[in-house]
Amino acid sequence: MTSPAADDAYLRLRNLIYSGELMPNERLVEADLAERLQVGRAVVRTALLRLGQDGVVILTPHRGARVRVVTDAEAVEILQARAVLEALTAREAARRATAKEIAAIRRILAGMSRKLSEGDLLSYSDGNAALHAAIIAAARHETAARLITGLRAQLVRFQFRTILVPGRATHSFAEHTAIVEAIASRDEEAAERAMRVHLGQVESTLSHTTRRPLGES
Template identity: 85%
Template sequence: MTSPAVDDAYERLRSLIYSGELMPNERLVEIELAQRLEVSRAIVRTALVRLGQDGIVVLTPHRGARVRVVTDAEAVEILQTRAVLEALTAREAARRATAKEIAAIRRILAGMGRRLESGDLLGYSEGNAELHAAIIAAARHETAARLISGLRAQLVRFQFRTILVPGRATHSFAEHTAIVDAIAGRDPDAAERAMRHHLSHVESALSQAARRRH
């Protein structure tokens, strides 16, 4: 059992890593993080150990902790795993989402459309993350949500790269529209299929971006 203070520090540190405020390979200095979070070094140390167990942080004896760097090959594997889990959440969202949740999901999608029209790809990517989070929340599947959260935190370095592949943003919006329509239509099979289709294309775009870089 961990204390609420450790749980809170763990969640806040994971959020900082997921948001990109703490970048891949960045050194995590206990005293600096303790000051930032306004907690003791012991609490930070325990939280870092948990993040290390999650594979988000690398702990090296006598050298401290760093945010783990995920390779291109690992990123593809993570997306493949996410596709299975998020397909499940899309399916469950089609079954369980409330009318209020569906309306909120549609608003997020509409906002993504406006950002796409204005050429705001960074804003679009942020909306993308918000949409996926709303679908996961609507699914009410705690185990899938927990596993997806850990996987997403490892993909910080890659989260904006795929949307920059030429033509990808337009296809992405169409794919998200299909997912949302299936959830709103209460069609679990179609929602699951649409999410798998979407994330398979994200995987392809990531592989394409990695090839261009190398």
């Protein structure tokens, strides 16, 4: 059983990796992390071991730890797995979401529309992540949420690749709108189908960018 300090350090380090503040292949120096988190090196070591078990960090004897790099092929596989899990959460959100949650999801979508019209694709991508998180929360499916969190953590360096493909953002917004409307209408099958279509398109776009440089037609 780990200590509260170790649990907190683990969560904070995981969030730094998930957010991209600690980048793929970045070396994780215990002394630097201990200073950054204001904890002892033993606490950092315990947190890194847990992250290693999660597959987020690579631990090499006598060489320390690094943030694990995900290959393009693995990223596609992760999206395929996410499509199954997030389709489930979309279905459950259509069944379980409260009126307040649906209103919040609609507000996020409206914000994404504004960012798209402004051409702010990075902020649009942030809204995208927030929308998916809100749908997952509304589903109240703890196992799916936990698994999705782990899968999303592996895709930090792919986060903006697809949305920057010319024309993709417009299609993305239409796909998200279909998901939100299905959830708001309590149409479980349509919500599940719309999420599968959306993440299938993300997978297809990502596969395309692994074969051609970003921006090439």
